[in-house]
Amino acid sequence: MKPINVGLLGIGTVGGGTFAVLKRNQEEIARRAGRGIVINIIADRDIEKARKIAGEDTLITSDANDVVTHPDVSIVVELIGGYTTAKELTLKAIENGKHVVTANKALLALHGTEIFAAAQRKGVMVAFEAAVAGGIPIIKALREGLTANRIEWIAGIINGTSNFILSEMRNKGLGFDAVLKQAQKLGYAEADPAFDIGGIDAAHKITIMAAIAFGIPMQFDKVYTEGIAKLTGEDIRYAEELGYRIKLLGITKRTPKGIELRVHPTLIPSQRLIANVEGVMNAIVVKGDAVGPTLYYGAGAGAEPTASSVVADLVDVTRMHTADPKNRVPHLAFQPDLLSDIPILPMEEVETSYYLRLRVMDKPGVLADISRILADLDISIGAMVQKEPNQGEDQVDIIILTHLTVEKNINSAIIKIEDLPAVIGRVTRIRLEELSSNH
Numbered sequence: 001m002k003p004i005n006v007g008l009l010g011i012g013t014v015g016g017g018t019f020a021v022l023k024r025n026q027e028e029i030a031r032r033a034g035r036g037i038v039i040n041i042i043a044d045r046d047i048e049k050a051r052k053i054a055g056e057d058t059l060i061t062s063d064a065n066d067v068v069t070h071p072d073v074s075i076v077v078e079l080i081g082g083y084t085t086a087k088e089l090t091l092k093a094i095e096n097g098k099h100v101v102t103a104n105k106a107l108l109a110l111h112g113t114e115i116f117a118a119a120q121r122k123g124v125m126v127a128f129e130a131a132v133a134g135g136i137p138i139i140k141a142l143r144e145g146l147t148a149n150r151i152e153w154i155a156g157i158i159n160g161t162s163n164f165i166l167s168e169m170r171n172k173g174l175g176f177d178a179v180l181k182q183a184q185k186l187g188y189a190e191a192d193p194a195f196d197i198g199g200i201d202a203a204h205k206i207t208i209m210a211a212i213a214f215g216i217p218m219q220f221d222k223v224y225t226e227g228i229a230k231l232t233g234e235d236i237r238y239a240e241e242l243g244y245r246i247k248l249l250g251i252t253k254r255t256p257k258g259i260e261l262r263v264h265p266t267l268i269p270s271q272r273l274i275a276n277v278e279g280v281m282n283a284i285v286v287k288g289d290a291v292g293p294t295l296y297y298g299a300g301a302g303a304e305p306t307a308s309s310v311v312a313d314l315v316d317v318t319r320m321h322t323a324d325p326k327n328r329v330p331h332l333a334f335q336p337d338l339l340s341d342i343p344i345l346p347m348e349e350v351e352t353s354y355y356l357r358l359r360v361m362d363k364p365g366v367l368a369d370i371s372r373i374l375a376d377l378d379i380s381i382g383a384m385v386q387k388e389p390n391q392g393e394d395q396v397d398i399i400i401l402t403h404l405t406v407e408k409n410i411n412s413a414i415i416k417i418e419d420l421p422a423v424i425g426r427v428t429r430i431r432l433e434e435l436s437s438n439h
């Protein structure tokens, strides 16, 4: 059988990795797919760079429209990133009857509903394994492997750049900016690294996973998002002393009141496997009602790990493109006319535990005042530690861990605690999740 032709948009970090993996493993891949998979045209702004990577046998153009309209191309791989041009090109490829493979989580989190509807009308597939957690086949696991389950919750380290920064800061004592530069050099960071540090990239990914896990539309605008920029070395150290690690987690949870959808730095018990995930590695815990908790681990970014997922999608599309569209796995795991309108919970209604750090005057009655505020708001204290004051100082740090409470109660408590005359400055609040199997 003749090979299937692929058009590649963008031969940067992931595009270059995809080209290399397809070429290196072409025989093995063809044996799996049932025919060869060949990139026959590439669009990139930098033709010289593209030529250097792809050699002389591949058509190279600077006009991406040449790829999405090319009559010989069956699958378009979108690896340019962003959501303006990428959206136009993706929709144009679909209109031209091409299947699409993309690693672009921003595009899908924001415009997935429109893109999947267009693909549905046209009877083509949009595959996006690489869009969440780089090389980990989490989309396949959620959409197919766990299909018997009612998913209860997902919690994941899903931004390699942030995890790399937190790990390097903790293990090597390196500064934030130096580590970020290293992540950019290694090709992990987004074009705008504020997406990584600010939690936006993780918010894109948790939006996609929530849609597939619960059969709901993509609702990126409803994700509560907080990044790692405000984390301090002392919070990382205090957390360790109490038996916790701080990780940037994407969390989505089904509750009787609605679905939680949030990204924020989180204390997790250091004995959990996920707490020990370091560097650019990602890990995702998925709790299903039948299977219980399951853990998926692997490289969350980088050229070839991400290419591994892109190529897996190419093989899937090659195997399935002649199948009746009704018999393919639905884009969001659930049949498109059977999506649920279960609401996303506002952050104020979310229930979790908290780490609070505050600086107070070292004098009698302060702890009693703080305890009273918490008790009045029905917040139960799990642990309270008063650090030794530095020599000659009359101020001390107090660390409080709470049991489960509703976010709006902790917000009220923080306002009242900050109003106490003996409390100096602002209260630092970091959410805490036990991630236990019976949670």
Ligand code: NDP
Binding pocket: 009, 010, 011, 012, 013, 014, 015, 043, 044, 045, 046, 062, 064, 078, 079, 080, 081, 082, 085, 103, 104, 105, 106, 130, 131, 134, 187, 188, 189, 190, 191, 300, 301, 302, 303, 306
């Ligand atoms: P890069 O910036 O390394 O590569 C993008 C390439 O596309 C560049 O060569 C760029 O050229 C080119 N390009 C951009 N716009 C156009 C256009 N309009 N026409 C032609 N070429 C264009 O990005 P990555 O490979 O890192 O990321 C690609 C996608 O994969 C993104 O959506 C990203 O979020 C996602 N992703 C990335 C991962 C990673 O580890 N890097 C992991 C998982 C997903 P120029 O440089 O001149 O702008």
Ligand code: HSE
Binding pocket: 131, 133, 134, 158, 159, 160, 161, 162, 188, 189, 190, 196, 201, 300, 301, 302
């Ligand atoms: N910038 C992303 C990260 C790339 O660091 O995880 C993978 O999606």
